[in-house]
Amino acid sequence: MGGYVLTDEGRKYLKDGLPEVRLAELLSSGPKSMEDAKKKIDSFSVALLWAKKNGWVAIEGSQLRLISQPKDTLHEKLAAASEGKETDKESLSVLLSRRLVAEHRMTLEKQAQKHVGKEVTSLSKELIATGRWKDVKLKPYNIEAAAKTIYPGKKHHYTAFLDWVKGRLTALGFEEMLGPIMETEFWNMDALYMPQFHSARDIHGVYQLKDPKFADKLEDRWLEPVKAAHESGVAGSRGWGYKFDADQAHRLVLRSQGTALSARQLPSAKVPGRYFSIARCFRPDVVDASHLPDFFQIEGIILDKTLTFRHLVGVLRMFAKEFAGTDRIKLVPSYFPFTEPSVELVAYHKELGWLELGGAGVFRPEVTKPLGVNVPVIAWGLGIDRIAMLKMGINDIREMFSQNLDFIRKREVVY
Amino acid sequence: MKNLEKLAKRKFSEHDLEYAKAELEGISGDVVKLKSADTNRPDLWSEEGIARVMRGIHGVSGGIPKLLAKKGTKKIMVASHVASVRPFISGFVADNVHVTDEMLRGMIAMQENLSENFGRKRQQIAIGIYSRRKMKFPLKYDAVEPDAVKFVPLESDEEMSLRQILQKHPTGKKYAGLLRGMSHYPILSDAKGEVLSFPPVINSSTLGKVEPGEASLFVEVTGPDQRQVMLAANILAQAFFDNGAKLEAVTSVYPNKTPMGKDVAAPDTTPQKISFQFGDIEQLLGIKLAKEDAISLLERMQYNAKITGTKVAVEVPCYRGDIMHPVDVIEDIAIAYGYNKFEQLELESFTAGALDRTTVFTEKLRRIMAGLGLQEVISPILTSRQASENMNMKEEMLELENPMTETYSAVRTSILPLLMQCLSRNKNVEYPQKVFEAGECGIMLMAKDIIKLAACITDSSVSFEHISSILDALMRSLGVEYKIRQVHDPRFIEGRAGVIMVGGDKLGVIGELHPQVLNNWGLENPVVAFELNASRLMEKAK
Numbered sequence: 001m002g003g004y005v006l007t008d009e010g011r012k013y014l015k016d017g018l019p020e021v022r023l024a025e026l027l028s029s030g031p032k033s034m035e036d037a038k039k040k041i042d043s044f045s046v047a048l049l050w051a052k053k054n055g056w057v058a059i060e061g062s063q064l065r066l067i068s069q070p071k072d073t074l075h076e077k078l079a080a081a082s083e084g085k086e087t088d089k090e091s092l093s094v095l096l097s098r099r100l101v102a103e104h105r106m107t108l109e110k111q112a113q114k115h116v117g118k119e120v121t122s123l124s125k126e127l128i129a130t131g132r133w134k135d136v137k138l139k140p141y142n143i144e145a146a147a148k149t150i151y152p153g154k155k156h157h158y159t160a161f162l163d164w165v166k167g168r169l170t171a172l173g174f175e176e177m178l179g180p181i182m183e184t185e186f187w188n189m190d191a192l193y194m195p196q197f198h199s200a201r202d203i204h205g206v207y208q209l210k211d212p213k214f215a216d217k218l219e220d221r222w223l224e225p226v227k228a229a230h231e232s233g234v235a236g237s238r239g240w241g242y243k244f245d246a247d248q249a250h251r252l253v254l255r256s257q258g259t260a261l262s263a264r265q266l267p268s269a270k271v272p273g274r275y276f277s278i279a280r281c282f283r284p285d286v287v288d289a290s291h292l293p294d295f296f297q298i299e300g301i302i303l304d305k306t307l308t309f310r311h312l313v314g315v316l317r318m319f320a321k322e323f324a325g326t327d328r329i330k331l332v333p334s335y336f337p338f339t340e341p342s343v344e345l346v347a348y349h350k351e352l353g354w355l356e357l358g359g360a361g362v363f364r365p366e367v368t369k370p371l372g373v374n375v376p377v378i379a380w381g382l383g384i385d386r387i388a389m390l391k392m393g394i395n396d397i398r399e400m401f402s403q404n405l406d407f408i409r410k411r412e413v414v415y
Numbered sequence: 416m417k418n419l420e421k422l423a424k425r426k427f428s429e430h431d432l433e434y435a436k437a438e439l440e441g442i443s444g445d446v447v448k449l450k451s452a453d454t455n456r457p458d459l460w461s462e463e464g465i466a467r468v469m470r471g472i473h474g475v476s477g478g479i480p481k482l483l484a485k486k487g488t489k490k491i492m493v494a495s496h497v498a499s500v501r502p503f504i505s506g507f508v509a510d511n512v513h514v515t516d517e518m519l520r521g522m523i524a525m526q527e528n529l530s531e532n533f534g535r536k537r538q539q540i541a542i543g544i545y546s547r548r549k550m551k552f553p554l555k556y557d558a559v560e561p562d563a564v565k566f567v568p569l570e571s572d573e574e575m576s577l578r579q580i581l582q583k584h585p586t587g588k589k590y591a592g593l594l595r596g597m598s599h600y601p602i603l604s605d606a607k608g609e610v611l612s613f614p615p616v617i618n619s620s621t622l623g624k625v626e627p628g629e630a631s632l633f634v635e636v637t638g639p640d641q642r643q644v645m646l647a648a649n650i651l652a653q654a655f656f657d658n659g660a661k662l663e664a665v666t667s668v669y670p671n672k673t674p675m676g677k678d679v680a681a682p683d684t685t686p687q688k689i690s691f692q693f694g695d696i697e698q699l700l701g702i703k704l705a706k707e708d709a710i711s712l713l714e715r716m717q718y719n720a721k722i723t724g725t726k727v728a729v730e731v732p733c734y735r736g737d738i739m740h741p742v743d744v745i746e747d748i749a750i751a752y753g754y755n756k757f758e759q760l761e762l763e764s765f766t767a768g769a770l771d772r773t774t775v776f777t778e779k780l781r782r783i784m785a786g787l788g789l790q791e792v793i794s795p796i797l798t799s800r801q802a803s804e805n806m807n808m809k810e811e812m813l814e815l816e817n818p819m820t821e822t823y824s825a826v827r828t829s830i831l832p833l834l835m836q837c838l839s840r841n842k843n844v845e846y847p848q849k850v851f852e853a854g855e856c857g858i859m860l861m862a863k864d865i866i867k868l869a870a871c872i873t874d875s876s877v878s879f880e881h882i883s884s885i886l887d888a889l890m891r892s893l894g895v896e897y898k899i900r901q902v903h904d905p906r907f908i909e910g911r912a913g914v915i916m917v918g919g920d921k922l923g924v925i926g927e928l929h930p931q932v933l934n935n936w937g938l939e940n941p942v943v944a945f946e947l948n949a950s951r952l953m954e955k956a957k
Contacts, residue, residue: 153788153849155781163778170768178771181796181855182826182862199454199535208816209826215862236691237740241642252862254815254826272764280796280855284819293797293823304764308701309749314759331754333436333746335453341699341746343754344452362699365740376699403792405841405848 004092005107006082010100014078019047021073024056027066034062046098074100151409158296158400161388162278164415165298168322174276174300179261181280184215186249188256190226191263192338193366195240196248200256207254207282214250222267223249225370235365254282258297259338262379266371269303276300292401299381301363307376309341312360315378320347323384324357334359338367339379351390358382388415416445418521422466422657424475434716434750435459435468457533457647458734461525463654467717472751477714479732482653482684484662489552491603491635495670496558500594501541501601501614504556504667505648505681506635508547509660514629518658522625525654529647530615538593540638540647541615543603543623547631550622551606556637556667558599566610568617569624577602577613590616601637633665636681641674645683646736652682653734686719686730691741693725699745701760702752712751718744773866776953777853780868783892787885789849789870794833796855797823802832805935807905813857826857830869831906831946835928838873839936846940847874853949866953869946873938879911879927882943886915886925894957899925906932915947917955923947 006014013019023041026032038044048064051057058067077091081101095101108125112132119137120127127133155163166176179187189201199205223246225234233239255261258279265275278298285291302315313331320329328348336342339361347357360380368377385400392414394400402408420427427447429439436453451460458464470476484507491504512518526542534540561578568580568587577600580587593615594600603611605622612618614637625632634651638644656662664680673679697703704712706722713720719730731738738744749757770778781791799822800812810828818824827833830852837850851870858865872881883899890897899913906912907926915923925945933942 151790151845153785153790155785156791156793158793159781159791166770166774170770173766173768175766175769176771176774178773180862181864182857184862197535197539199532202535203817207818209862210814210816211811212860212862213816233739235740239739242640270766272766274762274766274768282797284817286819287823293795293819302762304762308697308699308760310701310757310760311762313754313757314761317759331757332433333750333754335436335455337455340740340742341749362742364742401793401795403794403837403840405790405792405837405844405850408790408792409844 004081004084004095004101005104006078007099007102009098010078010081010095013100014075014082018050018073018075018078019043020050020054020056021070021075023047023051023064024066024070027057027064028069031060031063031065034059034064037064154413156408157392157394157402157411157414158388160413160415161392162296165323165384166276166278169276169300172274172318172322174274177261177265177275177277177300179255179264179277179279181255181282182209182252183255183260184218184249185251185253186215186218186223186226187263188253188260190230190244190249191222191266191367191371192257192259193229193240193364194337195230195242196245197242198337204284206256207284209252209254212252214247215252218250222371225372229366229370233366235369237364237366239366255279256281256283258299258381259379262299262301263367263371265301266368266373266377269301269373269377271375272302272304274300274302287398292397295397296385297381298384299379302378302380303373303375305375307362307378309362312343312362312378312380315380316343316345316358316360319380319382320345320357323382324349324355324387326350329357330354334361336361336379338364340364349387349390352386355386356383358384391415416442416447418517419447419462419466419469422463423469425469425473427469431469431472432465433754434472435465437465453737454532455737456735457529458650458653458736460528460532461654462521463525463657464650467653467657471715471717474715477711478717478719479686479730480653480657480717482649482656482662482682482733484652484656484664484682484684486680487663487665489663489665491554491556491665491667493667493669494555494557496599497556497601498671500558500597500599501637501639503639503641503644503673504603504614504635504637505644505679506554506633506665506667507648507652507681508631508633508663508665509652509655510547510631510663511659511661512630512632512655514625514627514632516627519625519627525651529650534638534643534647536593537590537615538638539640539643540636542647542651543612543614543618543635543637544625545611545618545623545633545635546625546629547633548629550609550611550633552665554603554605554611556601556603558601560598561600564602564610566613567620568613569620571620580613580616584617586617603635603637635665641679642736645675645679645681646734648681649683649733653732682733684733686733687735687738688728688730689738689741689744690726690728691744693722693727695741696727696745696748699742700749700752700757702757704748704752709748712748713744715751716747718747773950773953776956777866777868777949779893780853780889780949780952781851783889784851784853784868784870784885787888789851789872789885792834792837792850792852793854794827794830794837794852795823796827797825798827798833799824802836805835805932806832807929807932807935811859813859826864828857828859829946830854830856830867831871831944834869834871834944835932835936835938835942838871838942839938842938847872847877865948865950867946868949868952869944871942871944873940873942875940877927877941877943879943882925882927882945886945893952895952895955897922905929915945917952920951920955922951922955 112126112130116135227244230244261277324347330346332344334342334344342361345358349355363377437449440448530537562576581591601614610619611622636647666680710720721728812825814825849872853868855864856867898916902914904912912926914921928942
């Protein structure tokens, strides 16, 4: 019943009940004299008219008698009308004829009339609906005044950047790897052929958990072959030649390198397969402009039946193009305990100059063979924070992680 | 630089460093400062090492560099006592050296690099250099009780027992940890019983002092791993030899057979032998080399190489301990060939990219929360006991064994304290402040992490409705039915705290922060908040 409103009478009946219903209720305890009923029911004539019309009440001399219980009353139609809901045509015409509802327009018109000939600030509903806007003058605003500052709800600039990276990498065919931040030394280092006496494994290189100290269980299936690779080598390797400590492999640490996720992925990796991860990593560093208690590493692996160093060059070129927008790259010999050959990618960025963009290599057989992988695996890592910082106008890595609300709110949305 | 160029027999160029996996840090005057990228190539951590690579790569000398050592009769008698303390020692004599201040500095730098970095702060490798002239062979390497021997250590005038050195001498204190719990300490003395040194701690101030003008030196290495000890001795010997020294081998005579025998002479110039199929090169590098080119590349990287049929037989110089697998040699072929000469190949196989479902769900949460007008923040995953106590919580922490500071001494199990910390750092920033964070949290007593989502709203006046309406909108957006059940929680005001129930499971908390908590964080405006276990919510959401 959109466009209709209750009249005063309609509102009264909605509140107190319809008079014909009240009359029927009065008679439900037995016949009453006309006089009697008149006193008890206001709007008696209306009540009698509609009660008779509905066939609820009969006049027997001066007595009134209930002949059938009221049903299909207008009360619920009134209620619906008061809420602006639609009702059936028949009921609507009854309500209109009894003047219990009136066309909305009437009310709007009355209100709109007040403004006619005047200057108004806000263009109101009644002015628009009645067309009376033609009869008023709309006051001009100072639209050149400075806008009120509001802040949108939005993503943090760093996570927004990382979301962008995730989008680019999936577009390049990489599948995401996730894994625990509380990791065993096994996946964080052993599986990556980092000897247990490696300096990155001591208390200055990796955070250790206090309680629990050790993982309950590891997949023994991988522990033995990895242990053998360290102790005496695998697939033509002479190994590190020391006694591997299985307890240390169970030691719980905070993931210190994203490559731990690649190691975890290897046993179940698809061939061909491309994987990436954006991993929160932790190292015991003194916090300064370039070191944080935790940081993100972007990296991954590529598996295929035939992959060579030349494919690795192709992959690095693709990343340089994608993330630094450049074809100019230099490949520099590098060292990682888990790759051979190892390479550092240096790319020319038009604003930052020559920039270390990442490290990569082919996983050593001592990494892949014990985990059941018999195809070449390219491992890569990207350091593209500096490019993101440039785009965002940020100079200090700490600002990438900023908790300064003023700073965060005022960031332009770059990614 | 002058020395380097003299040793390399050519001009220094920064590009040469790439072959030695080193990076130029700076040149000031005649001093070239480098940073080595290869933690597994201690032979490159000296100017002799860099010069050696330059000589090889530019064809000044190919194949395994010369290393001659006269077979002498000099001996180190190793006593059985050292077996359980620091079992191995290797040493040699270097004559025809002309010790100058500059050379001394280089020698000390090399010694430090080897023993501190490669030798893991002298645990694996300790090096002693002595004036040969003052001592009498044969030497004796023994282990004695801490008070049995006294001598005057370097940088002291006082005679001290080994125990006193570890207690009082600065160097002694620094390395005391290496001998903790041992009943006997190593001692190296000469034929007259005069002390050379107390390995791995300090030299004596008499025999163990080297001064400019010296022409003959004795060098020794001790450690628990015989292979590493010999490698360090070889690296040192090669460096002295490259500098023009005449070497004389010294034999360590062990009481029992060791992995290298009973009588072990150093340096041991026997090359390590490794072989592989010629086709392995193409398989890994993707380039087809002529056999003579492969040999030439190997020789430039200072290997001796021979190709017979399909087999490549390689001899590795004795100062290299990093060759474990043919791939290590093949990398050197690639380096000599020039990384930048490799033509790229595209990946051929098709693979479908995808995000993990947890990432997809978390991203959805973040999108909804941002749409509800909240600003995302990110906090460290590491937190402190103080942060937990500020929340009126007295709970166990997921603590670290080796924190650097109290501030980052535990893995967070909840994001809420970190959001409060964030608010406390933004007291002077415009209100209202509406923040949220989604990220990893640990679970108490478990090495497992989950994703949580927390949100806070603060203003001069806020009511529970401000946060419950956000939670409600989030849950409706996710199609998750939930109920809030009143609960007692010390973080929140009594009667204004609830658990968020989804299908009979507690998935989070919601409430108005307790004024004590606000005081603890130094906050002056009321805060309403909720936190949800997003990992479990993911299982409930459609």
